[in-house]
Amino acid sequence: MxxxxxxxxxxxxxxxxxxxxxxxxxxxxxxxxxxxxxxxxxxxxxxxxxxxxxxxxxxxxxxxxxxxxxxxxxxxxxxxxxxxxxxxxxxxxxxxxxxxxxxxxxxxxxxxxxxxxxxxxxxxxxxxxxxxxxxxxxxxxxxxxxxxxxxxxxxxxxxxxxxxxxxxxxxxxxxxxxxxxxxxxxxxxxxxxxxxxxxxxxxxxxxxxxxxxxxxxxxxxxxxxxxxxxxxxxxxxxxxxxxxxxxxxxxxxxxxLKKVKFFIRRRRQIAKMYDLAFADLPFVKIPASTHLSEHVYHLYILRLQGRLLTRRLMIFEELRNRGIGVQVHYVPLPLQPYYQKLGYSVENLPQTTVYYYSAFSLPIFPKIKTEEVKRVIKAVKDVIFLCSK
Ligand SMILES: Cc1ncc(COP(=O)(O)O)c(C=O)c1O
Missing domain, CATH: 3.40.640.10 (Type I PLP-dependent aspartate aminotransferase-like (Major domain))
Incomplete structure (x- = not known):
């Protein structure tokens, strides 16, 4: 659509x-x-x-x-x-x-x-x-x-x-x-x-x-x-x-640099809005808050689980079609053709592989308007609901 x-x-x-x-x-x-x-x-x-x-x-x-x-x-x-x-x-x-x-x-x-x-x-x-x-x-x-x-x-x-x-x-x-x-x-x-x-x-x-x-x-x-x-x-x-x-x-x-604290505060506000919106969404995992570190949310990454694990491509493309600039961070380095030619693979990197196939990043930057964050939230919920069936 x-x-x-x-x-x-x-x-x-x-x-x-x-x-x-x-x-x-x-x-x-x-x-x-x-x-x-x-x-x-x-x-x-x-x-x-x-x-x-x-x-x-x-x-x-x-x-x-x-x-x-x-x-x-x-x-x-x-x-x-x-x-x-x-x-x-x-x-x-x-x-x-x-x-x-x-x-x-x-x-x-x-x-x-x-x-x-x-x-x-x-x-x-x-x-x-x-x-x-x-x-x-x-x-x-x-x-x-x-x-x-x-x-x-x-x-x-x-x-x-x-x-x-x-x-x-x-x-x-x-x-x-x-x-x-x-x-x-x-x-x-x-x-x-x-x-x-x-x-x-x-x-x-x-x-x-x-x-x-x-x-x-x-x-x-x-x-x-x-x-x-x-x-x-x-x-x-x-x-x-x-x-x-x-x-x-x-x-x-x-x-x-004079504005960096404000920029980070705004990133955290946006992350909070996403956390609240997606915490209870079935088959979706929000970023873990278990670690002590003070997260500054360069990226906000959702992980798909259960039956949605095989539907990342569909979800990603549907969100892009709706004008949401989702991304995947990153293609694992050993999967890059240049690295493959050097003999690398992800064979012994199971967590990397699971992560790569389940993750996508949502828009997050200080200048994003609150209405745009709400648009992202609505699109994600609609698309997840559509693809969960
Ligand atoms: C984790 C990480 N390291 C290094 C770089 C390289 O930085 P630059 O693009 O300024 O060369 C980037 C930039 O995207 C990055 O995300």
């Missing part, structure tokens, strides 16, 4: 006059890039998450790549990671020649299951890349305990979880991990168009990340290996990239 209503997307940015004003000011200033706004954004982000340092980069993917480089991962190393994340998480291991080793997810939280990690650790394992899936913090304490026992490094992919916390530990504070990465893509909690960041408490890692995002170049005379001949002098110490964020983007980030 078609509808004249405009499609409600699953995620979308909220840009106000403050961001437009801030961008205009940068456009009229001396620096479009490598200017003061990047530093201001980094300082504010580090303060917000409670880390010593933040390094702003051109995307979350670039942040993951630099995190893998900063940990000195290399060909032959193994990285334990989750099969339910965006491609960039495990691709970062591939970028540096390391091998992703997929471990199954916890069926309640869809984050990496710490209990299954130990069985996959080998002498080649060097790191764990863990994603705070959908906006819920993974069990980082348990992962940190394993990391200490086996001398592994941990990267937290917090592309979904800016503003979340686990008890008193804020995401990004690197209390349990070596590095945290963020993405500022428009569907995320705050946006800079494209953009990302790495946070750390280690000053040497911070210096290295700054260098790597700028071609591996340093201008710090203290770090020079040759005798400096003049004030133009700079040195390239390793093969880096141009992963810089511009001042235009950073100006948007500074304004967005």
């Amino acid at each position: 078609k509808t004249k209503n405009k499609r409600i997307p699953y995620g979308k940015q909220w840009i106000g006059k403050e961001e437009i004003r801030a961008v205009t000011a940068v456009l009229k200033s001396d620096f479009l890039t490598q200017g003061p706004k990047v530093q201001e954004f980094e300082k504010n982000l580090a303060a917000f998450v409670g880390a010593k340092y933040a390094v702003a980069v051109s995307s979350g993917t670039a942040a993951l790549h630099l995190a893998a480089m900063a940990l000195d991962l290399k060909p032959g190393d193994e990285v334990i990671t989750t099969p339910i994340s965006f491609l960039a998480t495990s691709n970062a291991a591939l970028y540096v020649g390391a091998k992703p080793v997929f471990v199954d997810i916890d069926p309640e939280t869809q984050c990496l299951d710490p209990e299954l990690i130990e069985g996959k650790i080998t002498p080649k394992t060097k790191a764990i890349f863990v994603t705070d899936f959908a906006g819920r913090v993974a069990d980082l304490k348990a992962i940190a305990k394993l990391a200490r026992k086996y001398k592994l490094r941990v990267v937290e992919d917090a592309a979904h979880s800016l503003g979340a916390a686990d008890g008193k530990f804020k995401v990004g504070s690197c209390s349990h991990v070596d590095l945290t990465i963020f993405s500022f893509h428009p569907v995320k909690h705050i946006t800079t168009g494209e953009g990302g960041a790495v946070t750390t408490n280690d000053s040497a890692v911070y210096e290295r990340l700054c260098c790597l995002r700028n071609h591996g170049v340093t201008r710090d005379p203290q770090a020079f290996r040759a005798n400096r001949t003049g004030s133009w002098y700079y040195e390239m110490h390793e093969l880096g990239f141009n992963y810089r964020l511009t001042d235009i983007q950073a100006a948007i980030g500074v304004e967005q």
